[in-house]
Amino acid sequence: MKVIPAIDLLDGQVVRLHKGNYDEVTVYNNSPLDEARKFQEAGFDHIHIVDLNGAKEGAFINLEHIQEIINELGISVQTGGGIRSYDDASMLLEKGLANIICSSMAVKSKEAWLSVLDSYGERAILGMDLKDGKVAYGGWLETLDQTLVEFLQPMIDRGLRTVLSTDISKDGTLEGPNLELYKKLKSQFPDLNFIASGGVSNATDLEALEKQNMYGVVVGRAYYEEKLTLDEMLEYHTPI
Template sequence: MIVIPAIDIIDGKPVRLYQGDYNKKKIVGEDVLEISKKFEREGADYIHIVDLDGAKAGRLINKEIILKLAKTLKIPIEVGGGIRTYEDIKYLIEAGVSRVILGTIAIEDKALLRKALEDFGDKIAVGIDCKDGYVCTRGWLSQSKRKYIDFLLEMEKMGVKNIIVTDISKDGTLQGSNIEMIKEIKEISKIDITASGGVKDIEDIRKLKELDIYGVIAGKSIYSKTLSLKEALELTK
C-alpha cells in the first residue's frame, strides 16, 4: 500500500476543507510547489492534487500550478477537480500528469469515460465520493441517486483499474477512516482501491494496510501533525 499526501487548491493556495464545505476552508501553506517538494523529500511515491476551484466551476482553474508541478517534481502526481472534457484529459496527460481522476463525468458521460479508458488506460482513475451511501458530484455539491456500490461495480465492468473512494462525512474531520466501507468494497471488487477521507493517525494507516488495498490519501492529518508522513511511509514500505 502506498501513502499519498494530498494538496487541495483554492485561489492558487493549498487548503483543507471540512466535510467538503467550501465555507470551511483553511489555508495550510503559502506555496503548493514548496509543499509538494517537501512531500517528495520525505519520500512520497505519489502526490494527490485536487483543483477545488475547478471542481466547483466545472472546468480546470488552477492549470498553471498543476503543470508546474508535473514539470518540476520527480515523483508522479494524480490530479482531479473540474476535468470534464476529453481535451483537458489529453492535455494533462501530455503535460506529464501521471493519473487523471474523473468524478462528475464518470457518472454523467459514460461515452467520454469509455473513450478516455480506451486511449489512456490506467492513467485514468475514477473518484467515488459518497455521502449516506450515494455518489456525490460537482465538487461534492450535488448528490446523485446512484448508490456507490452499484456505481463502483459498473466502473469495474467498464475497465477502470483504480478508484479513489472518499467518505465525505469523514473528510477533513480527523475522525478516522471508514474502515468498514473500504472492507466491503475490497470483498466485492478486485479493482485497485485508494481510501480517502478521515485519516487521523498511524493506526488508520495500519488498519488500511491490513486490508491490502492499493493506497491511502492523507491530507489534514499531515498538516495537523497527527500523522507523520515519514512514519506512515516507513510502515507501508
C-alpha cells in the same frame, strides 16, 4: 500500501476544506512547490493534487502550479477537480500528469468517461464519493439512484482498475476512516484497486488500512494538522 500525500489547491494556495465547504477554508502554504518539495525530499514519489478551482469553476487555473511541481521535482502526480470532458482528461494527461481522477464526469458524461477509459486505461482513476452508501455528485448534494454494481460494472468492463473512494461524512474530519465501508468494497469488487480517502487521523488508522490490504490511502489534513509525521506516513508506504 501506497500512502499518497495530498495537496488541495485553491487560488494557487495549499488549503483544506472542511467536508468540501468552500466557506470553511484553512490555508497551509502559499507555495504549492515548496509543499510538494517537502514530500519529495522525505521520500514520496507520488502525490495527490486536487484543483479546487477546477472543481468549482471548471477552469484549471492551478495547472501552472501542478506543472511546475512536475517539472521542478520530477515527481509523479495524480490530479482531480473539474475534469468534465474527454478533452479535459486528454489535455491534462498530455501535460504530464501520471493519473487523472474523474468523479462527476462519470455520472453526468458517462460515455465520455468510458471513452477516457478506452484511451488511457489505468491512468484514469474513478473518484467515487459515497454518501450513506450511494454515489454522490453535484458538490455532494445529489446521490445516484443506482446500485454500486450497476454503476461500476460498465466501467470495469472498459478497463477501470483503480477507484479513489471518499466517505463524505469522514472527509476532513480526522474521525478515522470508514474501515467497514472499504472492507465491503474490496469484498464486492475484488479486481479493483481501492484508494481510501477521508478521515485518517493518525498512524493507527494507517495501520488498520494496511491490515485490510488497501491498495492506497490519501493523507491530507492529518499531516497538515500535525497528527501524522512524514516518517509515520513513510512507515506504511510502499513506493510505486
